[in-house]
Amino acid sequence: MSHPTPYTVRLADEITRQLGQLADHLAQLPPQEAPQALARILDPDNGVFGGVTHLVITGSVFAKAEAERGALPAEVWLALGRASNELNDIALGLDEHRETLQHASAHPATRAAPPVPAPLVVRRRR
Numbered sequence: 001m002s003h004p005t006p007y008t009v010r011l012a013d014e015i016t017r018q019l020g021q022l023a024d025h026l027a028q029l030p031p032q033e034a035p036q037a038l039a040r041i042l043d044p045d046n047g048v049f050g051g052v053t054h055l056v057i058t059g060s061v062f063a064k065a066e067a068e069r070g071a072l073p074a075e076v077w078l079a080l081g082r083a084s085n086e087l088n089d090i091a092l093g094l095d096e097h098r099e100t101l102q103h104a105s106a107h108p109a110t111r112a113a114p115p116v117p118a119p120l121v122v123r124r125r126r
Contacts, residue, residue: 022048036105039098044091053087060084 026037044050060080066072 019048032105034105035101039101039105042091042094042098042101044095049087049091049094053084053091056080056087057084 022041026034026041029037040046041048042050044053060077060083063072063077063080067074067077
């Protein structure tokens, strides 16, 4: 008798498929719609990136408990902990640009004044 695929595994597979669809749609969005979609995706509280960050944090908590009882090597927990910290730092860095993305989608550029290209090399503030 075959073992049915657990619901959580099927859910993870479906979310992965939908993330691929989202990326495909994002790549095809017109310039006036893409910033709004990006702002929602990057929202640290309700967006995809925030959801993925929360998922990795939850995985880290699980891995810690399993490492404490000896079921997982401590390295697994440490790696997930580092990943969740990094993702959280990235989310905070991206969040400061969310308002700019929302503003860009709410106020599309007019034909009278084309946007001025910006240099793509910028020093990051630390």
